[in-house]
């Protein structure tokens with residue numbers, strides 16, 4: 001049976017057992033998929049299985065019409081301790097090849113594969129809410145909404161292990177946090193940033209007293225998103241990410257192309273009618289997407 005990480009008292013919408021070893025996937029509420037990093041005894045260190053399972057998992061979620069929003073969290077004491085340093089020695093640091101060119105070629109393939117593990121989160125059209133209680137930063141910058149506990153800390157740890165972060169933090173964090181100076185400081189010193197600073201800098205949008213309160217808040221937020229038109233919600237995520245990486249003019253053009261078809265959805269009429277009748281959009285039965 002799929003394990004539920006959202007605590008007891010929530011309805012578990014049953015699905016087939018999870019095929020993953022580093023992740024626990026469950027369905028704590030209608031249209032909500034919960035992906036839990038699940039190696040608590042190793043502080044959810046990202047081992048070889050994790051790097052490939054995340055890609056399979058998020059590709060499956062992207063294609064699943066029963067999922068409208070994703071919740072990501074970590075089991076146990078902290079969200080994640082980052083890359084599994086035991087696996088790293090064998091997998092990442094020793095690419096095969098007869099000479100430097102061939103080893104470099106293979107190294108690039110490995111790095112690109114690892115990058116995809118977090119890029120799939122961003123490419124997934126369903127919004128991803130991440131609930132963090134202590135973490136390395138890489139994964140969370142690819143998520144759409146970041147929540148944390150009061151005792152959470154955040155660290156761009158890579159310089160401490162002798163490398164420049166290469167799975168998205170240096171590319172995404174400057175787009176999340178307004179202050180370039182703060183990004184540079186965090187990435188160059190690996191200092192821990194705690195919850196209050198994470199909130200004031202814009203890395204997280206809400207801070208909760210403890211993990212239980214955070215998971216309840218995250219699930220409620222996921223429910224708010226899942227209750228709205230999937231055409232509107234997924235179009236919003238896709239266009240926000242497109243606009244982040246393009247000029248305003250390019251973003252507007254992309255938006256016009258998007259909505260010239262998507263505005264013709266029945267969801268607009270249904271939602272407008274509910275709004276006129278002062279009903280919540282959550283009362284509307286939207287078709288699957």
Ligand SMILES: CCC/C=C/C=C/C(=O)SCCNC(=O)CCNC(=O)[C@H](O)C(C)(C)COP(=O)(O)OP(=O)(O)OC[C@H]1O[C@@H](n2cnc3c(N)ncnc32)[C@H](O)[C@@H]1OP(=O)(O)O
Nearest residue numbers: 041042043045081082083084085086092111114136157158
């Ligand atoms: C091409 C890909 C490039 C990707 C780059 C990614 C880079 C990074 O992720 S950089 C960050 C690397 N991570 C670290 O340096 C963190 C190392 N861990 C710690 O500092 C502490 O474990 C931590 C503060 C997270 C938690 O401390 P705590 O006291 O709560 O737990 P521990 O007793 O230290 O650990 C419990 C068991 O977990 C194992 N473990 C923890 N972290 C890792 C890890 N990163 N990799 C592998 N294993 C880890 C630790 O060995 C303990 O196991 P055991 O001894 O068997 O009980």
